Amino acid sequence: MKTLLILILAIVIIIISTTLLLAQPGLPGAPSQAPIDGGLGLLAAAGGAYAWKKLREGKNEK
Template identity: 65%
Template sequence: MKHLLTLILFFILITLPTILMAQPGLPGSPEQTPIDGGLGILAAAGGAYAIKKMRDKKE
């Protein structure tokens, strides 16, 4: 009986997460969007703006 309970518990612990955590795969090639220099430029501009605001606040 102990082996049966162990087997059932093992089966539940292995199969249940795979059923509950199933996620769809990645989209195909045409739907993927590359992130290139534009995002970096926006991040740098935002950082520069934040630094400017912090310096203006000190004065």
């Protein structure tokens, strides 16, 4: 009986220790979203104004 108890205890300790030693870290949380509305809108407006200026300059040279 004593041998059986020691054997069961050894098996339980081995199972618990392998579970703890092989544990993987959890997945990272969701990334925070970057706001792109203000700066991207200004860049688009500046690019459109620059293109319009270049188109008008091209028509005036002909």
